[in-house]
Amino acid sequence: MTPVPTALLQGASNFRDLGGYATASGQRVRRGHVFRSDHLAGLTPQDQRQLQALGVQHSLDFRGEAECQATPYDIAGVQRVALTIEPTVIARMQALVAQGIVPTTEETVELMRETYRDFVNRNADTYGRFLKHLLEQPTPQVFHCTAGKDRTGFAAALLLSALGVGRDTIEHDYLLTNQLYRRDPRLEGKGHPHVMKVLWQVQPEFLHAAFETIDTQHGGMRDYLHGAIGLSPQEVAELQRMLLED
Template identity: 30%
Template sequence: MTRWIDLEGVVNMRDMGGLPTTHGRATQSGRLIRSDNLQDLTPASVTHLVDTLGVTDVVDLRSTLEHRITGEGPLRATSLTHHHHSLVVESDDDARTVDEALALRFEPDGSRGRPKPVRDADFWGRHYTGYVTRRPDSVGAALAAISRSPGGTIVHCAAGKDRTGTVVGMALSVAGVPDDAIVEDYVLSAERIERIIDRLIDVEPYRYSLPSHTIDEQRPKAESMAAVLTHLRDAHGGAEAWLRERGWREDDVARLRSRLLD
């Protein structure tokens, strides 16, 4: 079964249904959809998502700065419920001009005399773990939005692989999907990495930094997602235990699990 959802205006959208779990049940289709940026959806694509797939909620993991620059996408004109939970540490970007904020947030690798980071699997593993440690409020709120959705939920960022991969991976882990299946889904974005980069490289604000990255630096690698899952297990006892540390009760966890399974 293919999980890819091919619609005009996105290149990295797929359904999280059909994944195995340790409970012996597969995740249900139409409950959780991961995607790249939704700004370019056509009217026909919007209709398909809302009327055919039954999407009711959108969880947007992009920063406030990205929102300032890109504006509202076409799904904002629908009855869908939107949840904005940035996974980056927000600064005083609102007090700066857009150009000033861009220079700080999206400056090219190696600018201002700083060494260019090696964007290998270890780099991205640390990056994903940083979302969990620096923005636990947003990660938890995103997972809560998924759990309370009356229909399907789309989780997205810009490329649909890093921020989206972290939140979706945690949701799947709570549902009982084993680590290897979570990693396998994450790596699927590598099949479309060229299309993802082509879509973003000339677009504000990503055109500031993406040209300094190679395709291979942006390509999802299994070790990166495995690293954040290992961190959650070693430091907290897993994604479910991480949520409990943040005040989730048994019924809260059960609601998220049942949203993806039942």
């Protein structure tokens, strides 16, 4: 595992390099090639120059349409690629509130777990396009959603899994969000504090729900990558060649 990284950007609180993690075979993920982040709409001019210095040429954006309209960005030299996954957990929560139902902490956690199951089963095509874009563009890239925690967290878990990184290390990276992400009330909306605390942090149970679904419904990560995600064995091998140190 790698230590908690130092923030590179002042206007993005959850930005970090996925490089440095060790695989089961003892190789390491290359540094400076793939970055994960929360949204990029708050970057300062210095931040944008830093992205350019890192060589980032594409941002892979998992946000929904309303999110993109609320916090748009345009970074010189960086092409934004829309990989839209609408934030269904917010819609489900709003539906409950409209019925006068305030979910308990446990019910909110289960709602988040169901969201991660949906990532696996309903958004596999989008996550497949994410991995194929990494294959097609050898230059450094950053991927993100609004907080860089759920849609982005599963994307990072999927990529690191494809590279052969163990699940304990993947969970370590996933949970760094709770240390790095600065909550923004303007983006979170209003809700009961116990509900909002669950929605805007990450818990191991969320990621476990995704892995359990992959294992029980798709025959494990390898079959999931070759099946629902749509990567051939040759493409997985090429991704490893590109993103692992020799």
